[in-house]
Amino acid sequence: MDYINQFIIDFIEILNEMSPYLMLGFFFAGVLKVAFPQRFIDKYLGQKNSKSVLNASLIGIPLPLCSCGVIPTGISFFKSGATKGSSVSFLISTPQTGVDSILVTYSLLGLPFAIIRPIIALATGFFGGILTNKADNSNEITEIEDTNDCCATGKKENCDCETSEANQNKQKSKLYTLFHYAFVEFLQDISKWLIIGLLLAAVISVLIPDDFFTSFIGSDLIGMFVILIASIPLYICATSSVPVAAVLMMKGLSPGAALVFLMAGPATNAATITVLNKVLGKKTMWTYLISIISGAIVFGLLIDNFLPREWFTFGGLHHHMSGHEGHWELPNWLQWASSISLTLLIVNGYIQKYISSKKQLQITVSQKDEMFVRVNGMKCNHCKNSVEKHIGALQNIDIAEVNLEQKILRMVGTSISQSQIRKEIESLGFELDEKM
Numbered sequence: 001m002d003y004i005n006q007f008i009i010d011f012i013e014i015l016n017e018m019s020p021y022l023m024l025g026f027f028f029a030g031v032l033k034v035a036f037p038q039r040f041i042d043k044y045l046g047q048k049n050s051k052s053v054l055n056a057s058l059i060g061i062p063l064p065l066c067s068c069g070v071i072p073t074g075i076s077f078f079k080s081g082a083t084k085g086s087s088v089s090f091l092i093s094t095p096q097t098g099v100d101s102i103l104v105t106y107s108l109l110g111l112p113f114a115i116i117r118p119i120i121a122l123a124t125g126f127f128g129g130i131l132t133n134k135a136d137n138s139n140e141i142t143e144i145e146d147t148n149d150c151c152a153t154g155k156k157e158n159c160d161c162e163t164s165e166a167n168q169n170k171q172k173s174k175l176y177t178l179f180h181y182a183f184v185e186f187l188q189d190i191s192k193w194l195i196i197g198l199l200l201a202a203v204i205s206v207l208i209p210d211d212f213f214t215s216f217i218g219s220d221l222i223g224m225f226v227i228l229i230a231s232i233p234l235y236i237c238a239t240s241s242v243p244v245a246a247v248l249m250m251k252g253l254s255p256g257a258a259l260v261f262l263m264a265g266p267a268t269n270a271a272t273i274t275v276l277n278k279v280l281g282k283k284t285m286w287t288y289l290i291s292i293i294s295g296a297i298v299f300g301l302l303i304d305n306f307l308p309r310e311w312f313t314f315g316g317l318h319h320h321m322s323g324h325e326g327h328w329e330l331p332n333w334l335q336w337a338s339s340i341s342l343t344l345l346i347v348n349g350y351i352q353k354y355i356s357s358k359k360q361l362q363i364t365v366s367q368k369d370e371m372f373v374r375v376n377g378m379k380c381n382h383c384k385n386s387v388e389k390h391i392g393a394l395q396n397i398d399i400a401e402v403n404l405e406q407k408i409l410r411m412v413g414t415s416i417s418q419s420q421i422r423k424e425i426e427s428l429g430f431e432l433d434e435k436m
Contacts (some may be wrong), residue, residue: 011202019338021107025100029064030182053129056086060094069382089129095266096121101238108246112311128291188349189380197240213252223257231264255312256300275429357405374433
């Protein structure tokens with residue numbers, strides 16, 4: 001019974017510490033969505049040079065994409081003309097950070113970690129992109145597959161890409177877009193993993209002894225390799241990795257090893273590795289993994305050996321849960337108000353998902369072909385938007401809409417070919433299910 005009571009107390013304390021910064025982070029995520037639309041991002045990633053690689057990392061660092069959402073977005077950039085180096089740079093830097101993750105890092109791990117994380121994401125993303133370009137034998141900009149996707153290829157003389165997008169998305173005010181993306185779409189994408197991260201952090205806090213890593217692991221370098229082996233196949237988003245890392249540090253994990261977890265956990269998982277191997281090739285997949293693993297170990301060792309350890313014991317969670325003073329805390333009422341608001345928004349997200357799962361894709365269009373297919377691998381709204389964008393941009397497709405909960409893609413057009421759709425779906429890293 002004592003364990004259960006302590007688990008509940010620790011869970012609430014971690015949630016209260018995170019929630020105000022999460023709410024602020026979600027708001028900034030909505031601002032970024034409105035301020036930097038997709039076409040703005042696509043513009044800067046097309047050249048096989050260091051500038052495009054740097055642009056990709058800079059664009060990726062503040063974007064609040066979950067670990068699964070970054071895959072179709074990065075592949076979408078590649079299909080739209082970005083080089084492999086730029087795409088890998090984006091895929092490395094984006095899942096490590098995000099405006100929400102940076103704010104939560106400050107709340108739980110302190111200011112030095114909040115500053116260091118985006119700098120390391122930029123460095124590893126840039127290094128990975130340059131390494132990929134060096135390893136890529138082609139001297140030309142990546143050729144885009146012939147999918148009749150006039151918007152993706154840039155051949156816009158025969159199609160109106162802005163109109164195509166407008167037909168698929170109702171025109172809403174920027175204010176609506178900001179809040180809907182921040183507190184509905186994005187929150188839906190990460191809520192499951194956020195809850196898992198909070199639960200895992202509370203479990204570790206209760207069950208693992210305070211001196212676990214110093215007593216049983218010993219060397220900081222060994223701790224890094226242990227964490228690295230556990231993190232590579234693990235699926236966890238940048239934000240939900242922070243409370244886990246904070247509690248592990250309280251149990252004796254070195255700051256460098258915690259950094260390894262914060263880098264490798266969000267940036268590598270079995271799904272990402274599989275998609276990269278399938279879409280960008282085995283060589284690119286290996287340069288991606290080498291960049292993250294080497295970057296995590298190198299920067300982890302730098303932190304443990306060259307930066308003052310006291311920099312990394314300032315986190316609010318550490319002081320709050322250990323009963324120490326020294327970290328400036330937000331007012332108690334603001335923490336509770338933020339926690340309650342966040343909880344209600346998460347509940348609303350699950351209600352909206354349930355309603356969506358019951359909706360049938362309807363509206364029959366006369367004198368047009370209509371096809372329904374099941375697409376496996378879609379997990380978030382970014383996956384949904386990526387499929388709708390690329391399928392809807394095909395010249396013979398008038399409507400492409402996805403029911404994310406049912407994993408069903410509905411298409412309306414002329415002469416719809418399943419092989420054509422399969423090729424497009426698989427090029428995005430998803431799978432067309434035969435059993436529909």
